[in-house]
Amino acid sequence: MVVKASEKEEEYFARMEFERRKKAMEEEHRKVTEENMRKLKELHYMRCPKCGMELIEVAYKGIKTDECSECKGIWLDAGELEAVSKLEKTGLDKFFSIFKA
C-alpha cells in the first residue's frame, strides 16, 4: 500500500492533537478528588457519553460492546477496537448485523 504524504501529515497532526489534549486532561484529572471520581463513576457508569441514556452490553466473540438504547451510538472499551479490526470479513459483517435490529 502506498501512503501519500498528505495522509502521513494527517496522521501526524491527529496524533499531536490527541497528545496535546491528553496532557491537558491529565492535568485536569490531578485536580479531581477521589471522592469526586467515585461520584462521577456512580453517575455515568453504563450511560451513553453523548446522550446520557442506558447502554446495552452485547458480547460477541469475546468482544463486549455497549450500544446506547437511545441514540444507537456504539462504545468500545480499551483494546476492543483492535479486536474488532482483527475479525475476518464475515465475522465483521456478523458483528455489525447485531446492531441492525
Ligand SMILES: [Zn+2]
Ligand atoms: Zn446515546
